Amino acid sequence: MRIAIASILQESNTFSPVYTRYEDFHPVFGKAALERHQGKFTEMGGFLDVLAKTKHEAVPVCAAWAITANRMARPDLDLLVSRFVDGLRRARAGALLLAMHGAQTAEGEDDVEGHVLSLARSVLGPDQPIVLTLDLHANITRRMVANADAIAGYHTYPHIDMFETGRKGARLLLRMLKSRTRPSMAFRKLPLIINAENSQTGSGPMHKLIRAAQTLEQTGKAEAVSIFPVQPWMDIDEMGCAVVAVTNDGPPAAQRMADSLAARLWKSRRDFEVKLVSVPEALAAAEKTEGGPVVLSESSDSTGSGSPGDSTGVLRHLVKAKLSGPAAIFLVDPPAVAKAIQAGIGATVRMSIGGAFDRKHSKPVAVSGRVRLISDGRWTARARGYNTGIVTEMGRSVVLECGHVLILIAERSAMTVDPELFRSHGIDPVYCKIVVVKSPNGFRAAYEPIAKAIIMVDTPGVSTANLRSLPFKRIPRPIYPLDAGTAPPGDLRL
Numbered sequence: 001m002r003i004a005i006a007s008i009l010q011e012s013n014t015f016s017p018v019y020t021r022y023e024d025f026h027p028v029f030g031k032a033a034l035e036r037h038q039g040k041f042t043e044m045g046g047f048l049d050v051l052a053k054t055k056h057e058a059v060p061v062c063a064a065w066a067i068t069a070n071r072m073a074r075p076d077l078d079l080l081v082s083r084f085v086d087g088l089r090r091a092r093a094g095a096l097l098l099a100m101h102g103a104q105t106a107e108g109e110d111d112v113e114g115h116v117l118s119l120a121r122s123v124l125g126p127d128q129p130i131v132l133t134l135d136l137h138a139n140i141t142r143r144m145v146a147n148a149d150a151i152a153g154y155h156t157y158p159h160i161d162m163f164e165t166g167r168k169g170a171r172l173l174l175r176m177l178k179s180r181t182r183p184s185m186a187f188r189k190l191p192l193i194i195n196a197e198n199s200q201t202g203s204g205p206m207h208k209l210i211r212a213a214q215t216l217e218q219t220g221k222a223e224a225v226s227i228f229p230v231q232p233w234m235d236i237d238e239m240g241c242a243v244v245a246v247t248n249d250g251p252p253a254a255q256r257m258a259d260s261l262a263a264r265l266w267k268s269r270r271d272f273e274v275k276l277v278s279v280p281e282a283l284a285a286a287e288k289t290e291g292g293p294v295v296l297s298e299s300s301d302s303t304g305s306g307s308p309g310d311s312t313g314v315l316r317h318l319v320k321a322k323l324s325g326p327a328a329i330f331l332v333d334p335p336a337v338a339k340a341i342q343a344g345i346g347a348t349v350r351m352s353i354g355g356a357f358d359r360k361h362s363k364p365v366a367v368s369g370r371v372r373l374i375s376d377g378r379w380t381a382r383a384r385g386y387n388t389g390i391v392t393e394m395g396r397s398v399v400l401e402c403g404h405v406l407i408l409i410a411e412r413s414a415m416t417v418d419p420e421l422f423r424s425h426g427i428d429p430v431y432c433k434i435v436v437v438k439s440p441n442g443f444r445a446a447y448e449p450i451a452k453a454i455i456m457v458d459t460p461g462v463s464t465a466n467l468r469s470l471p472f473k474r475i476p477r478p479i480y481p482l483d484a485g486t487a488p489p490g491d492l493r494l
C-alpha cells in the first residue's frame, strides 16, 4: 500500500507581537520532504524508519516546521494547505501518517490541525485510516478527534521522543491496516491551563500521570494514551488541557481511560504553580554558586513559546553586573545585527539593543561591545531529542562581546534548548558562568546534565508564567487558574 506521510508543525501564541508567514515554515514537498527527515530523530524520521521495514511504500507529501509565533496570515495558510492537499491527492495513498503540533492557529482559524485533518479526510474518504501525532502541548478539539482514526502525543517534556512518537504512530497504523479494524478513540477536555515551567515529565506532578499512560500502552490495554497539558498562551475557543485514549476495547472503555487520567490531572492542578526569582536575586545566587554554568530560564521570552526573543529583562541587569566569568545570552534584533556587521569584526560599537518587537514588555538597553563574530546563522541541532539533525536558519547573526557578557544576536528567532545554538557561534556553555535560555522547560534535556544550578527568573513577556496577567478575552470561562473557583466537568467522576 502507498502510505502518505506529511508534517506541518507550529505552536501558536496569540499574545505574540510577531505573526507567521509562509516562508517561516521552510516548507518542502515530495522527495525533498523525505530527504529532510530520513535518518533524523523527528516524527517523519520515525514514520520512515518503521515503513522502511515493511512492504508498504512511504509517499512523502510535505515537511514544514515554524518557530512559535502568533497566527499565520490567512492567504499563507491557504497556500500551505492547498499544496499539502494537492500533494496528498497526487499521492493516491490508502492511508495517511500526519505529524502536527496541535496548537496552531491562523487568521480566522483557531484550529489549523482540525482544518487540515478535515481536508485530508475529504481527500482520503471515510475508510482510509489517518493517524495523527501531536506535541504534548496540543489543544485537542472535537474536529481533530472526529477526523483522525487515532491520535498519539509525545510522552516527554522536554520533548525528546519525537522519533519514538512517529514510530508509535506508524506501528499503530500498520496494526490497523493488518487487522482491517479501527480502534476506538475518546477524549476528555478540562477547564484548565497549566504552567509549562513545572510540567516536565521526568519529575513533578506530570511524571506519575505520564507513567500511568505508558503503563496502559505497555500492558496492551491501550494503543495510545496521551496527556495534553496545552501550552497556556492561546486566547481561543475550545481551549484547555485534554486526555486522549485509543483502545481496541470499544468506546466506553476508551472514555473511561481518558476520564480517569483527566480526573487525576484535574486533582493535581495546584501542583503546577511555579515560583519565579527576580533577576538581581538570580544573579546574586549564580555568583554564590561554585563553578558554572548556572542556567537562568527567562521563560517569559521563550522563543519556543511564541515570544520574540527580544527581551531585555535579564540582559539589562547582566550588562551592569559584576560577573566572575562569561555569560551567554541570545537576542533577536535585526537592526542591531545590521549595525554590528556594518562596523565589522573587531570594531567596538555602541548601540541600543533589545525590545525590537515587544516594546510593551521590554525597553532597549544601551551597550558598548566588540564585534567578535559574524555568521550566516545556520546551525544544526545536535542534542538528542528535539529536532535533532535539523538545520536552523536564523538569518545573519553576530556575537557582541560586552565585557563578560557574550550576546548572540540574530535576525530571526531560534530555539534556545540546544547548547549548539551558542557552540556553533564560538561560545561553549560549559565554560560560561551564566547561560540565559529562553525556554520554560525544553532546555532541561541538554542543560540539566551540565548545569551547576537552574534558576527560573521573573521578567515580563508574552509567554509569562503569570497567566493571570495576560489579556485573555475569548478563552472559555471559567477556567483554572484564571478563575479560582472553577468546577470540573459535571460528568467527570473524581
Ligand SMILES: [Zn+2]
Binding pocket: 135, 136, 137, 159
Ligand atoms: Zn511542546
